[in-house]
Amino acid sequence: MVFHLDKCIGCHTCSIACKNVWTDRKGAEYMWWNNVETKPGTGYPTAWEDQNKYHGGWEQNNGQPDLKMGRRELRVLNIFHNPHLPKLDDYYEPWTYKYEDLFDSPEGADQPTARPISMITGKYVDIEAGPNWDDDLGGSPVYAANDPNLDKLTEEERAQVFEIDKLVFFYLPRICNHCVNPACVAACPSGAIYKRGEDGIVLINQEKCRGWRMCVTACPYKKSYYNWSTGKSEKCILCFPRLETGQAPACFHSCVGRIRYLGGLLYDADRLLDALRVPDDKLVEAQREMILDPRDPQVREGALGNGIDARALEACERSPVYRYVKEWKMALPLHPEFRTLPMLFYVPPLLPVMAKSEDGLYDSSNAELFSPIEKARLPMKYMASLFAGGNQDLVRYALKKQYAVRLFKRLDTVGDMDAAAVKRALEQLNMTEEEAEQIFRLTALPLFDERFVIPPSHREQALQMLNDDMWAEKGGAGFGFREAPVRGA
């Protein structure tokens, strides 16, 4: 998965699509499997990135990765009370309005109002937080100022971010990253969470989940949620029923900015432990190393031998994700230092200073080609803290590449650029004109099936594995609960 942040308009259509399909239920009202945050900001749940507070993700113990929430035995001992569980108030108390009052109130001196009531207790509540409380920098002195990523900046740099005429923000849509080294799976005492071999989707078996809540703590992205009504944890399922029928997940499909890309990646899981042993700022490269080239004959042979379907391999060859992540090195994982090896990659947003105003004059001339990147309004340090484990070079490279494509296309379509300078810019980044053109196409003009290259799921093989009479399944329901997902007594 790749999210191209330069294209996200912060419309929240993705969140609503997901909510309507999956979490519009009792116990799940507060869950947003897909949410869109404003950065700088504290996000949802509040300050989720602060692992000193939430204890999510992995850490290195003498070269041995282990969960940050503590040793294995603690997960069993802490089932009676998980000391690091986020509470409802870290998210928000879901509410609705008492709309009947608008119609049923007796005649009086005042207009009737629909007062907010809690969707948990049914009592009146004062709304103090919502899923998107700091949208568009709302309440920035409280929220944006407490963004954990700002900790790494100097006082001066911090002040700069919030200078009123330089004020800057961007959107960060988040779903479960369907990690290669998922902390949620590792923390589940019941063994209810698993990663699917064929497509890497991380799922919680609702029949095996016992509500021990360890995954909620372990996931550093806080993308596993506890359903307070059914007593089971739930998370993004990447719309697998849609994927298995060749459709893009609801949030991908509905994305207005068309920022989302989906396609297969082949990786070598044997390199996992080595990849996890490197320091934070080397993690992105180590993860890239794990990703294999689907065109490499050796890789193809190995994959086929490992039971990967030939048509799935063919889809991997056309994967837009492979291009952004491995070929072009433009897409970076969110917070690689949590060491779950997230499989959702972000193309960082260009927030260039295109001009400066001095003495009332607007000056848009730039002496240096890449100076708008170097002077980006959000310090490179901030971006590197989000997307590269502190490695500023990787972010700089990704941004410069985006910028070079713009210069290239401007020369191509408007023509008011110095051709030699543009050529120099491409050369500096080791990129050819064809590559620039391809990046432009996939970024600006991709068709639906170029954005979503979904390998076939071959559910028929899953059926065959059951060793049952195949025809017994004929006309059966495709998926879903064989028992109602209702709370036990």
Add this chain to the structure above:
Amino acid sequence: MHNNLLYIILPYTAFTIAVVFTIHRYRKDAFTYSSLSSQFLESKELFYGSVAWHFGVIGALAGHVIGFLLPSGVRWFNGVPVRLYILETTGLLFGLLALIGIISLVVRRATSSRVRAVTSKMDVVVVTLLLIQVSLGVYIAVFYRWGSSWYVTSAVPYLRSLWALQPDLKMIEPLPLVIKLHIVNFYLLLIVFPFSRLVHMLVIPLQYLWRPYQIVIWNWNRRRAQAHAPQPARQPAGVTSPADEAAAETQPVSVYTR
């Protein structure tokens, strides 16, 4: 007559109901097996209540089970007075811990409106029975001294006679009323067990202690695919060999992901 009813018919009925319906529920409705934790809604008070309750009740229960399984061992252990005192005090402490725990859990449930929202009628029944059971237990521990010894010489023979399908009420008939109540209330708990949240004690996740951290499950028939795929002449570097994987189906392997 009513002795037969309470101490022979009731236990057998309760035990049968507990076993049959617990299995039935697990097979038909595994979804409802959950801790039904309310920590997400209220965490602070839960800490004192839940930790005290669970450790207390596990300790007390373990004592009863050990007495049932190894009555002669307990008698031998109690042969030395110091050891008897230690055992008695430990048992009482566990009981008190459980009592304090359950009282604070009841208070919490009654005072937090969020927790009340997830309280079922069965929860009220269960908590009432447990409260009675633990209070009786603590009362007995305090007022009928040396319980650890007389438990194995009176109640245990009775329980074992039930287990051997030769019910023998001789030893418990002369017991005081509170102790009899404690026994009958236990049977009531057995009856509600399969229909309440108590079933969560059957799914304590001990297997977690030795399973590998990561779990990968394949829907594709990889063995079949491997049989059909052109056999590679040699293993390409860095790609897991099919043989390794057939051996370890749940280990992370080379896969693609989105």
